[in-house]
Amino acid sequence: MFRKAFVTKITYVLASVALLTGLAGCGSDPTATTTGASQHSSSAAPIVVGSANFAESQILGEIYAQALKANGVAATTKPNIGSREVYVRALQDGSINLIADYSGNLLQYFNPKATQATSTAVDSAVRRVVPHDLAVLAVSPAEDADTIVVTKKLAQQKGLTSLADLKKVSNLSIAAPPEFGQRAYGIPGLKKVYGVTVRLVPISDEGGQATVNAVENGTTTMAKLTTTSPFLADGKLTILKDPKHLIAAQNVIPLTTTKIASNHKAVAIINAVQKKLTTADLIALNKKSVDQKQPASAIAHAWLSSHSIH
Amino acid sequence: MIYERTWSWLTAASTWQGPQGMGVRTGIYLWDCLLTLLLALAIALPLGLWIGHTGHLRQVVVAFTGGMRALPTLGLLTALSLWMGLGLGAPLLALTVLAIPPILAGAYSGVESVDPRIVDACHAMGMTGWQTFRMAELPLAAPLIVSGLRSAAVQIVATWTVAAYLPIEGLGRYLIDGLAVHNYPEMLGGSLVIIVIELVVDGLFALLERAVVARGVRLERGMAGATSSRAQ
Numbered sequence: 001m002f003r004k005a006f007v008t009k010i011t012y013v014l015a016s017v018a019l020l021t022g023l024a025g026c027g028s029d030p031t032a033t034t035t036g037a038s039q040h041s042s043s044a045a046p047i048v049v050g051s052a053n054f055a056e057s058q059i060l061g062e063i064y065a066q067a068l069k070a071n072g073v074a075a076t077t078k079p080n081i082g083s084r085e086v087y088v089r090a091l092q093d094g095s096i097n098l099i100a101d102y103s104g105n106l107l108q109y110f111n112p113k114a115t116q117a118t119s120t121a122v123d124s125a126v127r128r129v130v131p132h133d134l135a136v137l138a139v140s141p142a143e144d145a146d147t148i149v150v151t152k153k154l155a156q157q158k159g160l161t162s163l164a165d166l167k168k169v170s171n172l173s174i175a176a177p178p179e180f181g182q183r184a185y186g187i188p189g190l191k192k193v194y195g196v197t198v199r200l201v202p203i204s205d206e207g208g209q210a211t212v213n214a215v216e217n218g219t220t221t222m223a224k225l226t227t228t229s230p231f232l233a234d235g236k237l238t239i240l241k242d243p244k245h246l247i248a249a250q251n252v253i254p255l256t257t258t259k260i261a262s263n264h265k266a267v268a269i270i271n272a273v274q275k276k277l278t279t280a281d282l283i284a285l286n287k288k289s290v291d292q293k294q295p296a297s298a299i300a301h302a303w304l305s306s307h308s309i310h
Numbered sequence: 311m312i313y314e315r316t317w318s319w320l321t322a323a324s325t326w327q328g329p330q331g332m333g334v335r336t337g338i339y340l341w342d343c344l345l346t347l348l349l350a351l352a353i354a355l356p357l358g359l360w361i362g363h364t365g366h367l368r369q370v371v372v373a374f375t376g377g378m379r380a381l382p383t384l385g386l387l388t389a390l391s392l393w394m395g396l397g398l399g400a401p402l403l404a405l406t407v408l409a410i411p412p413i414l415a416g417a418y419s420g421v422e423s424v425d426p427r428i429v430d431a432c433h434a435m436g437m438t439g440w441q442t443f444r445m446a447e448l449p450l451a452a453p454l455i456v457s458g459l460r461s462a463a464v465q466i467v468a469t470w471t472v473a474a475y476l477p478i479e480g481l482g483r484y485l486i487d488g489l490a491v492h493n494y495p496e497m498l499g500g501s502l503v504i505i506v507i508e509l510v511v512d513g514l515f516a517l518l519e520r521a522v523v524a525r526g527v528r529l530e531r532g533m534a535g536a537t538s539s540r541a542q
Contacts, residue, residue, distance in 0.1 A: 177490055202486070205475070209392055210391050
């Protein structure tokens with residue numbers, strides 16, 4: 001009887017090991033790089049506007065699609081596709097044709113060693129690195145970049161206006177996502193560019209309430225937010241300027257295929273939208289999504305009406 | 311490719327040394343898990359045994375703990391961290407909530423599973439409620455109680471990783487920090503260590519489960535086994 005139980009147990013263990021290795025083996029290796037084959041859809045097909053897995057991207061996607069439709073170009077949306085790894089492939093295999101992206105991150109995606117930081121430098125660099133089957137349209141002044149903030153109280157007490165002033169403060173710490181510890185613009189960059197040693201307090205809520213609480217209650221000196229964070233609206237937090245351009249610009253930039261980029265009518269419509277969009281608009285659009293829980297299509301419609309693009 | 315990189319990451323001395331090395335992190339992780347198990351045990355075991363023995367509050371508690379099982383741990387952790395701050399309190403509480411239901415269920419179902427004729431026999435012999443509980447119900451319920459503990463321990467070890475959502479040291483850092491920078495070898499390496507701990511914890515509780523079978527039950531089973539093997 002004991003022997004039988006033992007054999008059963010061994011079988012279980014072997015089965016679990018087989019399952020584990022099976023799981024690890026099946027599916028696509030996330031670290032593998034695949035090259036998507038480019039397909040060309042017929043010219044009569046509507047432009048499919050995709051969006052990434054966060055609200056701002058979905059709102060921008062709606063704005064592009066509605067602007068195209070309002071000006072006589074057929075367009076549909078395919079929201080919430082996922083991260084850059086996924087949607088770049090979707091563009092290349094033809095399942096989407098256009099998506100709102102951010103210049104600095106897009107540049108880093110195609111060239112991880114890029115060091116350009118100002119809006120203009122990033123913009124011209126990104127145009128050089130996009131693959132031959134993809135293209136970017138006009139860059140917008142609207143920016144959703146990483147930004148380092150302190151409480152207004154601390155900024156006044158210690159006279160902090162820029163990252164260069166951080167030398168005046170001892171025992172520096174920052175509430176930021178874990179990747180901030182390794183990214184070039186993160187802890188290593190602060191050390192190299194501004195000569196300050198900062199301790200990372202990793203919080204994975206992407207600049208949410210826990211991150212803001214940490215800096216507001218003094219657990220950390222600083223917090224990493226983004227320029228479009230709704231938490232910047234009430235004025236309790238002060239953005240530290242970045243005179244040495246440690247943090248790369250992240251202007252909204254439409255990523256598309258070369259085929260769409262040669263459609264002059266569509267390009268003119270999208271570029272007109274790009275020109276009118278501002279960072280303050282992005283904050284307002286995000287606030288409508290977070291605070292009032294409005295759907296992306298309604299938020300986009302209201303923005304287009306107020307900018308008389310409809 | 312990824313397996314080779316995971317292997318070289320796991321075997322690098324730098325992975326294991328220092329205040330943020332695997333050695334220290336494993337120690338912290340096991341300690342946090344043990345603390346959670348003890349906390350959940352202190353709450354759930356007496357309550358579960360009392361419910362099993364008396365039958366009081368059974369409906370309420372069963373429904374309530376059933377509901378607790380449905381709480382997403384990461385959501386609870388996030389909510390608690392806004393209230394309790396970034397310390398150990400929030401994950402400890404969130405994980406205790408996760409560990410209470412299996413221990414509670416093991417305790418009351420263990421006591422309830424005791425043959426009512428045995429309890430009647432105890433009463434007939436003039437044993438008090440406490441004596442019945444201590445000398446008959448508890449020893450007979452022990453394997454089910456341990457099995458509840460086993461399930462709680464396995465869940466705690468697997469789920470404490472979510473605490474790394476907050477600035478908390480432990481093995482979860484490899485998963486959360488690794489994911490943030492797409493360092494898959496680090497994530498896989500950290501997961502493998504947790505899997506090994508899981509298997510060891512599960513194995514130890516399996517042995518304990520076998521060890522706590524009451525002597526009388528074991529003798530009876532032995533006889534039944536002997537009879538059946540003779541019959542074959």
